[in-house]
Amino acid sequence: MPAKLTDALTLPCGQIIPNRIMKSAMTEGLADANDHATSRHLNLYRRWSHGGAGLLITGNVMIDRRYLEKAGNVVIENESGLEALQAWAKTGQEGGNQLWMQISHPGRQCAKLNNKQPVSASDVQLHLAGGFGKPRWLESAEIEEIIQRYATTAEIAKKAGFSGVQLHGAHGYLISQFLSPVTNRRTDQWGGPLENRARLLLRSVEATRERVGKGFPISIKLNSADFQKGGFTLDECVQVVTWLNEVGIDLLEISGGSYEAPQLMGFAGDKAKTELPPRQSTLDREAYFLDYTQAIRKVATMPVAVTGGFRSLRVMQDALAAGELDMIGMSRPFAADPELARGLLDGSLQQVPAIEQDKRLGPGFLSQNSRIGIVKMITMQGQVGWFAEQMTRIADNQPPNPDIGILPAMIKMVRTEMKTAKARHFQA
Ligand SMILES: Cc1cc2nc3c(=O)[nH]c(=O)nc-3n(C[C@H](O)[C@H](O)[C@H](O)COP(=O)(O)O)c2cc1C
Numbered sequence: 440m441p442a443k444l445t446d447a448l449t450l451p452c453g454q455i456i457p458n459r460i461m462k463s464a465m466t467e468g469l470a471d472a473n474d475h476a477t478s479r480h481l482n483l484y485r486r487w488s489h490g491g492a493g494l495l496i497t498g499n500v501m502i503d504r505r506y507l508e509k510a511g512n513v514v515i516e517n518e519s520g521l522e523a524l525q526a527w528a529k530t531g532q533e534g535g536n537q538l539w540m541q542i543s544h545p546g547r548q549c550a551k552l553n554n555k556q557p558v559s560a561s562d563v564q565l566h567l568a569g570g571f572g573k574p575r576w577l578e579s580a581e582i583e584e585i586i587q588r589y590a591t592t593a594e595i596a597k598k599a600g601f602s603g604v605q606l607h608g609a610h611g612y613l614i615s616q617f618l619s620p621v622t623n624r625r626t627d628q629w630g631g632p633l634e635n636r637a638r639l640l641l642r643s644v645e646a647t648r649e650r651v652g653k654g655f656p657i658s659i660k661l662n663s664a665d666f667q668k669g670g671f672t673l674d675e676c677v678q679v680v681t682w683l684n685e686v687g688i689d690l691l692e693i694s695g696g697s698y699e700a701p702q703l704m705g706f707a708g709d710k711a712k713t714e715l716p717p718r719q720s721t722l723d724r725e726a727y728f729l730d731y732t733q734a735i736r737k738v739a740t741m742p743v744a745v746t747g748g749f750r751s752l753r754v755m756q757d758a759l760a761a762g763e764l765d766m767i768g769m770s771r772p773f774a775a776d777p778e779l780a781r782g783l784l785d786g787s788l789q790q791v792p793a794i795e796q797d798k799r800l801g802p803g804f805l806s807q808n809s810r811i812g813i814v815k816m817i818t819m820q821g822q823v824g825w826f827a828e829q830m831t832r833i834a835d836n837q838p839p840n841p842d843i844g845i846l847p848a849m850i851k852m853v854r855t856e857m858k859t860a861k862a863r864h865f866q867a
Contacts, residue, residue: 441760444752445784448493448765451691451741454656455589455600456537456766459759460491460780462745463540463692464605464771466498468511468827468855469834472862474504475520475528476513479834484531484538486833487773491537491780494766496658496692498675499543499607500596504587505867508545508612510860521599527602539594539603539658542589545621546613547574548698552860554867555752560616560623560630567698567816576628582629582639585613593657593790603656603689606643613698615662616748619671637679644686658690659683660746661729677734684740692744692768693728701819702727704771705748705795707808719729725750732763744768750791752783765863771795774826775841777833798822798845816845821845831855855867 448456469479487495504514515524518804531715533537547559558581559574577585593604608614611637617639623630629638640659647657661679665671672822680691706725727747736743746768749755755767772779772791782788797819799806809815825848829839843851 441608441767442762444755444759444767448742450656451687452656452689454537454654454689456493456709458491458780459766460492460621460783461494461692461744461766461768462487462490462492462496462744462773462780463694463744463768463834464496464498464607465770466509466512466831466832467828467830468498468509468852468859469831470513471509472864473520474501474512474514474863475595476523476556479831480523480527481530484776484836485533486539486777488531488534488536490534490778491536491784492772492773493538493780495531495538496536496605497540497601499541500592501591501614502542502544502585504865505554506545506557508543508548509550510553510856510863511606513793515595516588516674517591517834518595518598521595524595524599524601524692526663528596528602532600532602537602538654539605539656540593540601541605541607541660542592543594543607544585546616547571548611550859554692556602559613560636561625563622563624565611565698576625579627579629581836586643586646588641590650593647593651596657597651597655602632603658604647604651605660606640606647607691609642609660609662609692609694610703611665611699613777614643615697618675619665619669621665621667621669628852633678634682637682640679641682641686644683644688647852648687654780656689658692658744659688660692662696662697663693663695663728663735666696666702670700673731676731677738679737680735682814684738688741690742690744690766691735691739691762692746692796693732694746694768695728695731698819700766701815703747704819705807706815706819725754725756728762729758729763736763741764746770750793751784754787755783759769771822771826774829774833775839794841795822800827800845817849818845820852821849824848824850827852 744766
């Protein structure tokens with residue numbers, strides 16, 4: 440029987456997701472000065488929980504308060520914020536959905552605002568508007584500590600009542616930096632051949648499994664490819680997935696790209712760095728990674744979710760029915776319409792508005808299709824700001840603000856982040 444959006448999904452660990460719609464991670468930036476969850480998380484996740492999606496993934500929660508992806512990230516190093524986490528977990532599952540915590544270390548993608556001296560697999564700096572410091576090579580003992588930190592954060596997430604965890608292995612964050620030969624120049628056991636570059640990922644999954652036990656879902660978000668010359672390739676991704684089969688995970692989420700190559704949000708790639716000729720859905724700027732998923736799906740023994748660009752019910756239904764994936768991941772639309780999953784599930788919503796296509800500096804070379812780096816970067820940051828603004832408004836029980844432009848939204852986001860960074864009790 441071909442799968443339908445309304446079908447439940449039983450995971451390898453035995454847990455059941457009530458339907459096939461997943462809200463993918465979107466960083467909230469709503470933590471307090473102690474990096475703890477707040478009532479604003481509750482307001483936001485209550486809306487999403489009652490919105491019908493079977494699975495909600497939180498924005499990335501940091502494992503180390505010295506290194507943030509964004510000021511306002513929740514950080515879990517110990518049980519000091521447990522009560523707030525418990526409230527978040529409870530509220531975020533009121534609707535009968537699953538709520539999984541995304542767990543992350545930004546590596547070199549930690550802005551100077553949060554730490555001028557980030558760490559990474561090696562010292563390859565992220566050159567993006569001068570916002571990121573040159574990273575320091577991690578010592579082997581520090582890598583071992585990071586592995587334990589992923590596991591500790593996961594264990595506390597479970598204790599707080601989250602129903603699963605997802606390790607962020609995509610989008611150029613630390614695990615992804617280890618996977619990519621561009622950012623991983625090591626020659627020790629953590630670098631060089633793929634089996635070494637994948638060691639941080641695989642060991643972190645194993646350590647996490649040890650602490651959370653067999654019946655608790657562990658997911659990985661992984662790039663199908665980095666879309667960067669010399670970066671992590673589709674063939675390498677396929678190989679890593681065969682290793683993930685062995686260590687045992689419950690859901691693989693496929694995405695792609697990074698801050699430098701923002702394919703994750705549907706931005707046009709550099710042709711020379713695009714591996715597969717795009718099929719029609721990709722040309723229509725819908726379901727950006729389905730072409731890549733075919734090869735991954737052939738080897739994956741765990742359920743597969745794909746995130747990026749899904750907007751029409753027909754494309755979602757077709758992909759599910761054809762067995763190309765098991766779950767439909769979506770992010771940005773949930774910031775604009777927290778209840779959209781209901782309409783997709785009962786068929787009353789045929790088309791999710793592709794709002795992002797209007798969120799650009801202008802037509803043609805000023806749009807997402809621009810191959811000009813600075814245009815892509817400002818548009819991406821502007822879009823992130825625009826969707827962040829909508830999430831913040833839901834969190835503050837306010838109606839959406841569709842009229843804000845991407846530049847004002849970006850400026851507002853940067854100002855808020857600066858203020859939040861300054862207010863933190865921990866200063867790097
Ligand atoms: C405001 C914003 C915040 C995001 N934060 C995260 C994050 O914390 N973790 C993550 O894996 N992806 C993050 N993403 C990427 C999304 O999860 C998703 O991969 C991307 O938006 C493409 O999916 P979509 O076309 O359905 O929006 C974020 C995207 C946006 C717009």
